[in-house]
Amino acid sequence: MEHFHDDVIRQVAERDVRFIRLWFCDIAGTLKSIAISPADLETAFTEGIGIDGSTIEGLTRSYESDMLLRPDPGTFEVLAWRGDSDATARMMCDVLTPDGEPAASDPRRVLKEALSAAEKQGLELYAHPEIEFYLFQEHFQPGHKLRPIDNAGYFDHVHRGQGQDFRRSAIQNLEAMNIQVEFSHHENGPGQNEIDLRYADALTTADNIVTLRTVVKEVALSMGQVATFMPKPMIEHPGSGMHTHLSLFQGGKNAFHEPGAEYGLSRTGRQFIAGLLRHAPEYCAVTNQWVNSYKRLWGAQEAPSYVCWGHNNRSALVRVPFHKPTKGTSSRVEFRGADSATNPYLAFAVLLAAGMAGIEGEYELPEGAEDAVWELTENERRSMGIEPLPTDLFRALETFESSDLMARTLGEQVFEFFLRDKRNEWNRYREQVTEYELASTFSRI
Structure with missing residues (x-):
């Protein structure tokens, strides 16, 4: 580890880095940061940098306050949009207790475990x-x-379009920070865009998602625009999802791949999907953590509303995409439920826990659904054993609260704070009088 410390200190000197931002997230996934000077780097690596955790959502209990940030030297990157002169860099941090133990409330710790x-x-x-x-x-x-x-709409090429210029600038910034982008394009909604990151291990990917959201917002502001990852900002247009392709590797080989099997999917892969399906109502509050998330899930615009899987079925919660038979590494599952506003550390942790429960419990995978599930009648869905996802945050929290799997995966402190915080969000939402209510009932009653 000292080698990585020395490498960071060398880069700071060579690249004229004047500020190092230590990044970490609260339980909702909101990015937090504190800036230190190069002179404090050695202390940060060896002792950690002290912060008052009592002001961060869910970071400490009421009787705790002091916490430490210890930067991960493998995440050192210069922030491209801040320029080369008097440069600013960032490192992702682990949150520690004063005695140097991993903080129970750190979302990055939850995923690591x-x-x-x-x-x-x-x-x-x-x-x-x-x-x-x-x-x-x-x-x-x-x-x-x-x-x-x-x-514009899906895959539209807009000549001299602002979105096109935006995506180019955002990708240049991401790649300057060694975050590799696979695809980018215009999405279905007006002003809606998509950037796809290349496969990486789950912890690196979660760090990269946090960074991407920051880059997107910074580049948008520099171009006089505003970016939002809100799940459903407009009633009449699609919501913003974060479809995520998942694979398990064992000894360098894809554990989801089995030559000659249907869709090239191994028994391990099928059990993983079965776990994702069985525990979906339990983790839905995490992958879709906002009141607004359920406007996307139930907005009838290609977001999954029901617990099922399929191959070509884009209304399914889990899809098994086409794979190249000669390329075993391409076997994977696509989880389509999460939205772009999820906390990626917690989301990956609960999805992995659900899939592992399927493997360890040897769950049987139910029959796939290749019909558009939205177009089936309620009776047809019931006869196929297809259950709905929670229709709102309140119902999602009810199922989440009773889940031993979620409590074990998140840990007592994160589990209790998340539940309390999201119930408060639901109660605040429930108290609102909306424009819709006024428009539909004010003059009729």
């Missing part, structure tokens, strides 16, 4: 997210209609 449990079975999780977001001309103001930057 889930990955460690899988590694004891010889399995390593890799992920490839497809991250959607909207670009608007200005910030939201009450009473004003949102104005997307364009009226």
Whole structure:
């Protein structure tokens, strides 16, 4: 580890880095940071940097306050958008207690522990997210209609389009930070875009998602635009999802791949999907953590509303994409439920835990659904054993609260804070009188 410390200190000197931002997330996935000078780097690596955790959502209990940030030297990157002169760099941090133990409330710690449990079975999780977001001309103001930057649609090539210029700039910034992008394109909604990151191990991918969201917002502001990862910002247009391709590797080989099997999918892969399906109502509050998330799931615009899997079925919660028979590494499952506003550390942790429960419990995979599930009648879905996802945050929290799997995966402190915080969000939402209510009932009663 000291070698990595020395490498970071050398890069700081060679690249004229004047500020190092230590990044970490709260339980909701909101990025937090503190800046230190190069003179404090050695202390940060050996002792950690002290912070007052009592002001961070869910980071400490009421009787605790002091916490430490210890930067991960493998995540050192210069922030491309800040320029080369008097440069600023960032490192992702682990949050520690004053005695140097991992903080129970650190979302990055939650994912590390889930990955460690899988590694004891010889399995390593890799992920490839497809991250959607909207670009608007200005910030939201009450009473004003949102104005997307364009009226383009899926895969549209907009000549001299702002979105095209935006994606190019965002990708240049990401790749300057060694975050590899596979695809980018315009999505279905006006002003909606998608950037897909290349496969990486789950912890690196979670760090990269946090960084991507920051890069997207910074580049948008530099171009006079506003970016949002809100799951469903406009009623009449699609929401923003984060379809995520998942694979387990064992000894360098894809544990989901079996030559000659249907879809090239091994028994391990089928059990993993079965776990994702059986525990979906339990983890839905994590992968879809906002009141607004359920407007996307039940918005009838290609977001999954029901617990099922399929191959060509894009209404399914889990899809088994086409794979190249000669390329075993391409066997994977696509989880389509998460939205772009999830906390990626917690989301990957609960998805992995659900899939591992399927493997360890040898769950049987139910029959796949190749019909568009939205178009089936309620009776048809019931006869096929297809259950709905929670229809709102309140119902999602009810199922989450009763889940032993979620409590074990998140740990007592994260589990209790998440539940309390999200119940407060639901109660605040329930108290609102909306424009819809006023428009539909004010003059009729």
